[in-house]
Amino acid sequence: VNQSQAGGQGSKPGDFEAVRKSVIDLLKQPDYDDGSAGPVLVRLAWHSAGTYDVETDTGGSNGAGMRYEAEGGDPANAGLQNARLFLEPVKRQHPWITYSDLWTLAGVTAIRAMGGPEVSWRPGRTDYVDDSKLPPRGRLPDAAQGAAHIRAVFYRMGFGDREIVALSGAHNLGRCHAGNSGFEGKWVNNPTRFSNQYFRLLLSEEWTEKTVPESGALQFASVDPVTEEELMMLPTDIALTTDPEFAKYVRMYAEDKALFFEDFSRAFAKLMELGIRRDAEGRVTNTDNEKGGYRS
Ligand code: HEM
Numbered sequence: 001v002n003q004s005q006a007g008g009q010g011s012k013p014g015d016f017e018a019v020r021k022s023v024i025d026l027l028k029q030p031d032y033d034d035g036s037a038g039p040v041l042v043r044l045a046w047h048s049a050g051t052y053d054v055e056t057d058t059g060g061s062n063g064a065g066m067r068y069e070a071e072g073g074d075p076a077n078a079g080l081q082n083a084r085l086f087l088e089p090v091k092r093q094h095p096w097i098t099y100s101d102l103w104t105l106a107g108v109t110a111i112r113a114m115g116g117p118e119v120s121w122r123p124g125r126t127d128y129v130d131d132s133k134l135p136p137r138g139r140l141p142d143a144a145q146g147a148a149h150i151r152a153v154f155y156r157m158g159f160g161d162r163e164i165v166a167l168s169g170a171h172n173l174g175r176c177h178a179g180n181s182g183f184e185g186k187w188v189n190n191p192t193r194f195s196n197q198y199f200r201l202l203l204s205e206e207w208t209e210k211t212v213p214e215s216g217a218l219q220f221a222s223v224d225p226v227t228e229e230e231l232m233m234l235p236t237d238i239a240l241t242t243d244p245e246f247a248k249y250v251r252m253y254a255e256d257k258a259l260f261f262e263d264f265s266r267a268f269a270k271l272m273e274l275g276i277r278r279d280a281e282g283r284v285t286n287t288d289n290e291k292g293g294y295r296s
Contacts, residue, residue, distance in 0.1 A: 023113075051065075061104050062125045122282055150236055202250055206222060220238050
């Protein structure tokens, strides 16, 4: 793995295109999972932001709190240390970028590089951790649960049903690892190519319950008729088809890839901005740099 030379010889502060290039250069990882760091980078971006709570204005990507045990050690974040390690050489090469900007920028860059939509992204997050904004553990969704839990978690972030289904389409990417989550396997055949295949498989396949031997976790399985590979769905994925309101959008996105890309792009951009306030010029105003807390 030649990560140290990714993207040339460093860059001027504010040259986010250079950072994007370094991220693209490290995506190919022949010895890791399905050959790409992309999926786990997308999950890092999502988990860094998905702790947000509208009501208390706590959590979110600002601060990159996952560097510390309180958040990084949340069992929901197991495996994301791989994503953070992939990005260390990029941080060394572009030391001016904050981790919180780097993690979110890497996510949107990976989505695009894997054939997904362009997601608009704005810089300005800081790595300044405000202890009063630290999210408690348990804010991220539990895959063993159903529609009511999914709604409770995503409504707390400020999303609605259509956005929830659109965001869930990220499960076109990557896989589950029994050692991380108890769940095992991939959702689609080509998990490093962003598409609406996840929605089509949710509807076209017959999903039967299966217990993961290593963990005892209950998930759903189906054998792909063409490749004869076993594919999987989480209980929360299946809930998108059994809940009538969610199912409407699953059908919509299964039929219309362009609409899915458009909705996903908007929802993911919103996710990356949760808890970030900006002035008219787009500068982040709630960096809390003058208040208590600690710097990395
Ligand atoms: C992987 C749960 C929503 C992106 C996973 C894994 C679980 C999970 C259990 C496997 C982790 C592992 O074992 O390594 C859930 C639940 C969700 C949800 C319960 C909501 C109800 C999302 C959203 C996104 C996302 C909104 C992004 C927009 C991903 C990606 C992976 C993944 C890309 C693959 C990671 C890899 O390959 O290492 N998710 N997820 N998920 N999730 Fe989700």
